[in-house]
Amino acid sequence: MNQQQTHHPEHHIGLGTYVAVFVALMVLLVVTVAMIHVDLGRTGGFIVAMLIASVKALLVMIYFMHLRTARALTRLFVVFGFFWFAILVVITLSDYLTRAGWPPRV
Amino acid sequence: MNHSHTAESDARLFHQFADMEQQHESWSLGMWVFLASEVLFFGALIFSFLLYRSVYWPTFLEGTHELDLVIGGINTAILLTSSFTMVLAVYTAQNGNHRMAAFWLIVTSLLGLAFIGVKIHEYGLKWEHHLIPIQGLEFEWHGEHPQQARMFFSFYFTLTGLHALHVLVGILAIWVVAYRVAKNHFGNDYMPVEIMGLYWHFVDLVWIFLYPILYLFRA
Amino acid sequence: MNRIATAASEEPSYLGGEHSIKSWLLTKDHKRIAVLYLISVTLFFIVGGIAALLVRLELLTPAGDLLTADGYNRAFTVHGIVMIFFFLIPGIPAVLGNFLIPLMIGARDLAFPRINLLSWYLYIVGGLIAVVTILLGGVDTGWTFYTPYSSVYANGAVVLTGLAAFVAGFSSILTGLNFIVTIHKMRAPGMTWFRLPLFVWAHYATSLIQMLATPVVALAILLVVIERAFGFGIFDPAVGGDPVLFQHLFWFYSHPAVYIMLLPGMGVMSELMAAFSRRRVFGYHIIAFSSLAIAALGFLVWGHHMFVSSQSPYAGLVFSILTMMVAAPSAIKVFNWTATLHKAEVRFDAPMLYALGFLGLFLIGGLTGVMLGTLGLDVHVHDTYFVVAHFHYVMVGAVVMAFLGGLHFWWPKMFGRMYPQLPARISAVLIFIGFNATFFPQFVVGYLGMPRRYWEYVPEFQIYHVMSTMGSFVLGVGYLLPLIYLLWSLRYGEKASENPWDAVGVEWLTPSPPTSHNFHETPTVVWEAYEHEMFPGSEVASGRPAAVPSHSRLAEAD
Numbered sequence: 001m002n003q004q005q006t007h008h009p010e011h012h013i014g015l016g017t018y019v020a021v022f023v024a025l026m027v028l029l030v031v032t033v034a035m036i037h038v039d040l041g042r043t044g045g046f047i048v049a050m051l052i053a054s055v056k057a058l059l060v061m062i063y064f065m066h067l068r069t070a071r072a073l074t075r076l077f078v079v080f081g082f083f084w085f086a087i088l089v090v091i092t093l094s095d096y097l098t099r100a101g102w103p104p105r106v
Numbered sequence: 107m108n109h110s111h112t113a114e115s116d117a118r119l120f121h122q123f124a125d126m127e128q129q130h131e132s133w134s135l136g137m138w139v140f141l142a143s144e145v146l147f148f149g150a151l152i153f154s155f156l157l158y159r160s161v162y163w164p165t166f167l168e169g170t171h172e173l174d175l176v177i178g179g180i181n182t183a184i185l186l187t188s189s190f191t192m193v194l195a196v197y198t199a200q201n202g203n204h205r206m207a208a209f210w211l212i213v214t215s216l217l218g219l220a221f222i223g224v225k226i227h228e229y230g231l232k233w234e235h236h237l238i239p240i241q242g243l244e245f246e247w248h249g250e251h252p253q254q255a256r257m258f259f260s261f262y263f264t265l266t267g268l269h270a271l272h273v274l275v276g277i278l279a280i281w282v283v284a285y286r287v288a289k290n291h292f293g294n295d296y297m298p299v300e301i302m303g304l305y306w307h308f309v310d311l312v313w314i315f316l317y318p319i320l321y322l323f324r325a
Numbered sequence: 326m327n328r329i330a331t332a333a334s335e336e337p338s339y340l341g342g343e344h345s346i347k348s349w350l351l352t353k354d355h356k357r358i359a360v361l362y363l364i365s366v367t368l369f370f371i372v373g374g375i376a377a378l379l380v381r382l383e384l385l386t387p388a389g390d391l392l393t394a395d396g397y398n399r400a401f402t403v404h405g406i407v408m409i410f411f412f413l414i415p416g417i418p419a420v421l422g423n424f425l426i427p428l429m430i431g432a433r434d435l436a437f438p439r440i441n442l443l444s445w446y447l448y449i450v451g452g453l454i455a456v457v458t459i460l461l462g463g464v465d466t467g468w469t470f471y472t473p474y475s476s477v478y479a480n481g482a483v484v485l486t487g488l489a490a491f492v493a494g495f496s497s498i499l500t501g502l503n504f505i506v507t508i509h510k511m512r513a514p515g516m517t518w519f520r521l522p523l524f525v526w527a528h529y530a531t532s533l534i535q536m537l538a539t540p541v542v543a544l545a546i547l548l549v550v551i552e553r554a555f556g557f558g559i560f561d562p563a564v565g566g567d568p569v570l571f572q573h574l575f576w577f578y579s580h581p582a583v584y585i586m587l588l589p590g591m592g593v594m595s596e597l598m599a600a601f602s603r604r605r606v607f608g609y610h611i612i613a614f615s616s617l618a619i620a621a622l623g624f625l626v627w628g629h630h631m632f633v634s635s636q637s638p639y640a641g642l643v644f645s646i647l648t649m650m651v652a653a654p655s656a657i658k659v660f661n662w663t664a665t666l667h668k669a670e671v672r673f674d675a676p677m678l679y680a681l682g683f684l685g686l687f688l689i690g691g692l693t694g695v696m697l698g699t700l701g702l703d704v705h706v707h708d709t710y711f712v713v714a715h716f717h718y719v720m721v722g723a724v725v726m727a728f729l730g731g732l733h734f735w736w737p738k739m740f741g742r743m744y745p746q747l748p749a750r751i752s753a754v755l756i757f758i759g760f761n762a763t764f765f766p767q768f769v770v771g772y773l774g775m776p777r778r779y780w781e782y783v784p785e786f787q788i789y790h791v792m793s794t795m796g797s798f799v800l801g802v803g804y805l806l807p808l809i810y811l812l813w814s815l816r817y818g819e820k821a822s823e824n825p826w827d828a829v830g831v832e833w834l835t836p837s838p839p840t841s842h843n844f845h846e847t848p849t850v851v852w853e854a855y856e857h858e859m860f861p862g863s864e865v866a867s868g869r870p871a872a873v874p875s876h877s878r879l880a881e882a883d
Contacts, residue, residue, distance in 0.1 A: 015197060022190040029186065032317075033179055036324050042163070045325045049318040056314045064193050065307045066300075071131070073509065074138050081142030084537040085149040087624055091640075092573045095628065096157065099637035103161040104565065122427075122434035122511070124847070132436040132510045139502050139536055147540035150574055151548075154559065162565060241556025253564035260557035264548070 013063055021063045028056050118295045130297045137304045148312050151268070152319065155261045159323075162254040169258035170324055172237060174228065178321040181224045182313060188217035189310040196303045199287065199296035207299055208288035214306065215280040218273050225270050232259070239263070265316055272309045279305070336845075338741065338838040353438035354841055358445050359424035360739070365445075366420060367808070369411040369452060372459075376404035378801065381763075381794040387787050389780045397780040398465035399481065405468030406486060410493045411452050413720055414582065417589035418535075419448070419500055421731045422528045424739060426504060428832035428839060429522050431513025431848045436506040444499035451492035458485045467778065469579070470545075472560035472571040476552040487550040494543045497585075501535030504528055513831070515850035519613070522830055522854055523606060526613040527592025530620035534581045534588075538624070542578030545571055569634050576627035584623045586720055588616055590683065590727030591658055597680035597730055598662045599855040600828035602669035606855055608661040615654035622651040629698050633707045641700050648698030655691055659684065674826065675749030679730030682757040683723050690718030693768065708778075711771030714764045722760050729756070729807060736811060737821030741838040744814035748806055755803035762796025829860040 032052040040048055062068045067075060096102055116126065123129040159166045195210035232238055236246035239256040247255045283302045292298055339356045342348075349357060379400045383391045392400060423441065427434055435441050458464065464481035466474060470490075475483050508529050512521075549571070551557050558564035560571045599606045606612060628636060628644035662684065671677065693715040697703050706712060737743055770789035775782055782790070824833040831848055832839075852859035 012200065018190065018193050018197065022186070022193075025186045025189075026183065029179065029182055032322060033175065036175075036322055039325060042323075042325060046323060049322050050315075053315050053318050057311050060189060060307050060311055060314070064189055065304055070134075074135060077135070077138045077142045080533075080537065081145035084142075084624065085145055085153075088146070088150060088541065088577055089153055091625065091628070092153070092157075092570075092577075094643060095569075095573070095637045095640040097637075098639040099635065101635060102567075102637075104562075104567075120438075121842070122432065122436065122438060128510055132506050135509060136437060136440075136502055136506045139505050140498075143498055143502075143536045143540045146537055147544050150541045150544045150577075154548075154570060154574070157570065158559075158565075158567075239555070239557055251565075253558065257558050257564060257566065260551075260559055264551060264557065264559075 137301050141308050165251045165254035166258045168249045182317045184221045185310045185313050188214045192303045192306045199299040204290050208284045211284035215277045218277045336840045339841045355435050362419040373407035376400050381797045384790045385794045387784045394780045399463035413586040431831045432511035435503045444496045447496035451489045454489035458482045472568045476549050487546045494539045498539045501532035504532040523595035524592035527588045527616045530616040531588045538578040538581040545574035576630045580627040581623045586724045590724045593727040593731035598665045600826050601672045601677040607664035615657045618654040632703045645700040652695050676730045676734035678753035683726040686722030709771035710767040710775045713777045714767035717764050737825045738837050742814045742818030743821050748810045752806035759799030759803050766792040824862045829855045834862045
């Protein structure tokens with residue numbers, strides 16, 4: 001460890017971890033593509049694919065974007081982003097799930 | 107924490123900040139707040155797409171089959187790799203190795219260009235198959251609902267187009283940062299590379315969701 | 326007065342120093358950028374005001390005689406788009422917020438001065454696109470861009486107008502980003518969250534909305550632009566698209582956007598109430614948290630704009646109930662301001678008259694908002710002048726009153742000159758009278774059934790429209806007066822002291838106008854918000870007239 005490395009310890013994650021995360025991301029990519037050969041039904045396939053994508057996204061955010069060592073305030077704004085997105089989705093769906101005439105006849 | 111800033115890093119201090127720590131935290135927070143905003147931007151578009159997909163899923167399924175799984179997969183692998191090389195750039199910058207940092211930044215931008223290249227190839231295939239939903243162009247669809255297919259491809263081009271735009275902006279920004287890193291303008295201050303990395307990883311993150319929703323829901 | 330001159334001669338004020346146009350156009354000083362914004366929002370206010378007068382003149386008679394039907398549509402669209410995107414949204418934050426937030430928290434500048442300048446340039450680019458659109462004949466979609474009308478059928482340059490709004494939105498996002506980071510990271514020693522002026526709390530809440538809501542409307546408008554330019558069919562019912570989805574995305578931003586306009590005005594109100602009743606604001610914590618509550622709850626109610634769209638009635642019910650909830654934090658603020666005035670020695674200087682005007686107009690605007698939030702009543706008066714009157718009471722009555730009140734309050738700080746009190750008071754009263762004369766009749770005629778956005782109407786409504794148009798001229802004079810005497814004061818006004826109103830706040834410790842770097846040394850805050858006793862710049866604290874060079878006083882504060 002040279003001297004500069006102690007300069008900003010809050011962002012330090014080891015090289016080994018980065019490699020491991022990269023390998024994990026590639027493995028998950030292969031897994032999610034392979035899943036199309038497994039019949040989980042329309043909803044099941046959707047949920048599994050989104051779960052895998054979420055795990056990949058979390059890996060990127062926690063390790064590559066240093067959320068693991070970030071301040072609470074930074075994490076709070078990440079939560080804000082996804083929470084407000086959830087507000088948009090949930091409230092808009094409250095309309096679509098109860099609307100007469102939706103889905104439109106096609 | 108060790109706060110022995112060198113004279114070099116203090117020369118990097120902008121006048122509105124009291125010290126480097128405040129400056130770094132402000133930059134980092136600023137980028138994260140911006141990314142939170144981007145989450146809503148892409149989130150609203152992805153939500154709209156999924157909303158229509160849940161209604162017109164038979165046609166959207168046919169649309170998905172028009173997209174090439176392998177090309178999309180290659181592009182995903184390219185972006186994931188570029189995220190890894192970006193992390194290496196940040197890592198080497200943290201360790202004060204500005205030459206290697208500049209090298210990894212350039213590699214990252216080249217992978218970004220490769221992504222764009224593959225994307226252009228993919229758009230070209232859509233052109234050949236007459237699947238561009240622009241008014242005045244011939245749109246050939248042999249399925250039951252050509253209108254819904256138009257909508258699928260409207261979303262395909264909007265989603266991937268806006269994403270590609272973000273990639274292009276990222277590439278340009280990386281070149282600026284890489285140039286300045288190579289010239290050692292930042293000295294010990296690795297934060298510009300870190301901030302650049304945050305943006306790039308976010309662009310990767312968006313694609314991590316675009317790939318399954320556009321290419322993978324085939325059942 | 327002389328001592329101020331000495332202080333100023335030590336270091337030039339932000340207005341002194343370099344005078345070249347280049348030094349202004351490339352400035353990174355938040356105070357100069359605020360002045361740039363002040364000039365530009367004033368110009369857009371005039372453009373929007375001219376369009377408003379055209380609309381009012383057309384409505385003077387029941388027949389459509391002054392403008393063509395199409396011309397009338399274009400006039401109210403220009404009025405709406407310019408006033409909302411180019412005046413109200415940037416108005417208080419980009420002018421007063423930009424100028425004051427660093428001064429109020431004891432910072433040398435915003436966290437990102439270059440991004441601040443960039444945000445002004447984006448605003449100008451958006452504004453120029455809007456002006457070009459107007460010169461090309463404008464658009465007739467209304468400011469709401471509802472699909473499929475805007476995306477398929479509308480005449481005029483929808484694509485350009487959409488781009489203008491999109492670029493302006495980008496500018497707004499960057500301003501919000503700057504404020505959030507600045508308020509989190511740049512506070513002076515001792516300036517804890519609960520010592521922040523309520524103006525800063527209000528702007529923090531505003532910035533959160535700007536960050537989290539603006540991207541969604543940017544996307545919605547972008548989709549309209551794409552749909553119109555390329556024929557993509559995302560909102561077009563002819564190809565299976567859902568126009569109501571556009572309304573969801575649009576109002577997800579545009580309802581909270583009302584609070585982007587209103588919250589900073591409420592922040593100004595808290596400052597004025599404290600300064601002119603010379604006491605701490607009653608219920609400081611509650612007002613601070615009510616700003617955050619408004620920002621959060623404001624995101625849950627957008628569907629009350631869509632009661633008569635094909636939105637699900639069950640969703641309508643939920644939106645209606647949630648709308649009642651968002652009224653609570655606003656009411657809390659009004660009660661607390663009133664309680665602040667209770668048994669206080671209130672001074673009725675011009676800024677305070679504007680503040681009292683805000684109270685009256687916001688009360689009417691807010692309460693009619695609760696009426697409109699009631700699902701059953703809204704179905705009856707939807708798209709009538711009742712709605713027009715309601716949102717003008719909030720967005721124009723209240724917000725412009727607060728803007729002018731704040732401008733009169735901090736004008737001496739911004740430009741170092743006092744303006745004459747008498748015309749300022751007259752203008753405050755004129756605006757209050759003119760405003761009510763313009764918009765109160767619209768409640769009546771709306772309730773009677775006059776639809777909005779109509780060019781002709783039945784003769785029995787004429788009396789209300791005549792009253793309204795007459796009132797709008799009084800209002801116009803009220804708005805013109807400040808332009809005259811404020812500009813006059815720049816040259817002929819009496820020089821202002823550091824703290825002419827004997828108010829409490831870090832900004833009143835700086836010279837009027839402040840120096841480029843705001844503070845000789847970073848101030849240390851030892852007083853609670855609005856607390857006269859501990860505030861080094863207060864007459865109560867020092868027992869001296871409020872004209873001592875700032876650095877000596879800051880030293881005392883240490």
